[in-house]
Amino acid sequence: MADKRRFDLFAQFLVERFTAPRIFDIAGGQGRLNEALTRLGRTVTTFDSRHKHLPVRYEQRMFTLDEPCECDLLVGMHPDGATRIIIEYAAKHRLPFAVVPCCSDNGMPYNPWRRYLADLAREQGFPSVEEHVLPMDGRARVVLGDFSASPREPGAGPQ
Template sequence: MADKRRFDLFADLLVTRFPQALRVYDIAGGMGKLNESLTQRGRTVTTFDLRHKHLPVKYAQRLFTLEEPCEAELVVGMHPDGATRIIIEYAARHGLGFAVVPCCSDNGMPYKPWMRHLADVARDAGFTTVEEAALPMDGRARVLLGVWR
């Protein structure tokens, strides 16, 4: 069973670690629960996902690509499945911070090597700080954070 506090816990971490980031892209955000939590904390959030049924939040019902115009200061994903790597690549392309809580790899790689691989991708892309944090919850709770130069 997924921890029902995960969105609030992640939102709290994001506003603490990225206090200046007021505009956020939430990638593969499902129903928009992270959007809702961040909005309650004073952020302007756009959730990107293909889901038809979602909360009444700012929602772009489409796949997120590297060509998306940048109107954000932070790119995040809570268990974004196959969109995890694109979050890092998009943030690097636009010089933004990122934070992801991967639940699984999009290439069949086991979880711990996948986390190491994502950290290497971020470092190779030019992020000056790449680190892990842990959310105080059950389930996949490791967060990979990247700060751009």
């Protein structure tokens, strides 16, 4: 069973780590991460094709590389098949990203999938790619990339 605190824990990590006022939440499901980030003072737009969602800023469609760049950070909490596009869009627009991956879109097991995502980010030009572990049950590792940060030890807390 998924940790019910996951959205609040990820949101808190994001606002401590990034000063980004405008955030795109990709494959954000019902918008629970959006809700948590909004409570913390961020302006968030969730992209997902769900029909039922919370009353948050919501684009009911798939996110593409052609989206206008109207954010300062891209995030995904268990974004499944949208994980790669988060990294590719962030690289294209030189924006930071943070994802908590779970399932790969190609059947790859979890640990190799995380390593693949970190390698993809480096290949896309991110000078800083690292991991952080959220204090929760389940898939709790955040893979993040930033063009302005210097690398830190994996699992290190916010600066």
